[in-house]
Amino acid sequence: MLRVARAHVRSHATAEEVVQETWLGVLRTLDRFEGRAQLRTWVFRILVNVARRHGKREARMNAELAGPTVDPDRFRGDDDPDWPGHWRDDGLPVDTDPEPALLAREFRDVLAAALGELPERQRAVVELRDVHGFDAQEVCELLDLTPANQRVLLHRGRARLRAAWEAAS
Amino acid sequence: MTPRDVACQELVELLTEYLEGALPPDEVAAVDQHLVDCDPCLRYLRQMRATGAALRLVPAEQVTETLSDQAVDTLLDAFRRRR
Numbered sequence: 735m736l737r738v739a740r741a742h743v744r745s746h747a748t749a750e751e752v753v754q755e756t757w758l759g760v761l762r763t764l765d766r767f768e769g770r771a772q773l774r775t776w777v778f779r780i781l782v783n784v785a786r787r788h789g790k791r792e793a794r795m796n797a798e799l800a801g802p803t804v805d806p807d808r809f810r811g812d813d814d815p816d817w818p819g820h821w822r823d824d825g826l827p828v829d830t831d832p833e834p835a836l837l838a839r840e841f842r843d844v845l846a847a848a849l850g851e852l853p854e855r856q857r858a859v860v861e862l863r864d865v866h867g868f869d870a871q872e873v874c875e876l877l878d879l880t881p882a883n884q885r886v887l888l889h890r891g892r893a894r895l896r897a898a899w900e901a902a903s
Numbered sequence: 904m905t906p907r908d909v910a911c912q913e914l915v916e917l918l919t920e921y922l923e924g925a926l927p928p929d930e931v932a933a934v935d936q937h938l939v940d941c942d943p944c945l946r947y948l949r950q951m952r953a954t955g956a957a958l959r960l961v962p963a964e965q966v967t968e969t970l971s972d973q974a975v976d977t978l979l980d981a982f983r984r985r986r
Binding site: 837 | 912
């Protein structure tokens with residue numbers, strides 16, 4: 735089942751969610767199974783429907799969520815003889831101790847402004863998680879996200895906000 | 904088993920999963936191993952964590968969209984009529 739799911743979705747985590755959701759769907763509708771098809775065929779038909787739905791959602795997500803969250807120019811190239819993929823000397827994250835800086839009022843204003851600029855779903859996740867303090871599961875339910883997608887949105891949102899205050903400091 | 908080598912560029916994309924406890928144990932070991940030796944990535948990690956924490960200090964009304972005056976009136980009206 736995982737292998738079939740995997741053909742429709744891009745990540746293993748999503749494939750696992752598809753299988754899980756399939757079994758829930760099977761359990762929920764078992765009463766309606768009339769035995770005309772083989773049970774196996776019926777289960778896989780549900781699996782494919784669930785997987786297609788997740789696949790489409792993933793494709794939508796990926797269009798918005800493609801690419802790295804940190805400018806690739808800040809890292810050494812793959813051909814670097816010593817440290818491929820490591821920070822370049824001129825690309826290092828700003829050397830500010832974040833805690834005191836972020837407590838300052840002007841940084842909070844920068845953050846609030848940057849939050850308003852985030853793409854809609856990143857903003858929704860970051861707001862619910864970090865401003866309002868909902869936990870990951872609650873946010874998944876509220877926004878109808880898979881756990882994996884919730885994390886991706888949180889990651890991209892927080893990375894942009896970090897970059898915003900880094901640029902301002 | 905020695906954890907695999909992770910380059911900084913890959914590591915920065917793993918940090919939220921790391922902070923959320925969503926990485927498998929061997930990947931956690933790889934991230935931990937990298938952070939022991941890499942000050943810039945440790946700094947980046949602390950900045951990502953602090954960014955989330957700082958947002959808790961942003962007043963909710965500063966970031967939350969407010970309802971239109973008309974919507975507020977309608978709601979207040981409905982509440983009043985309940986009494």
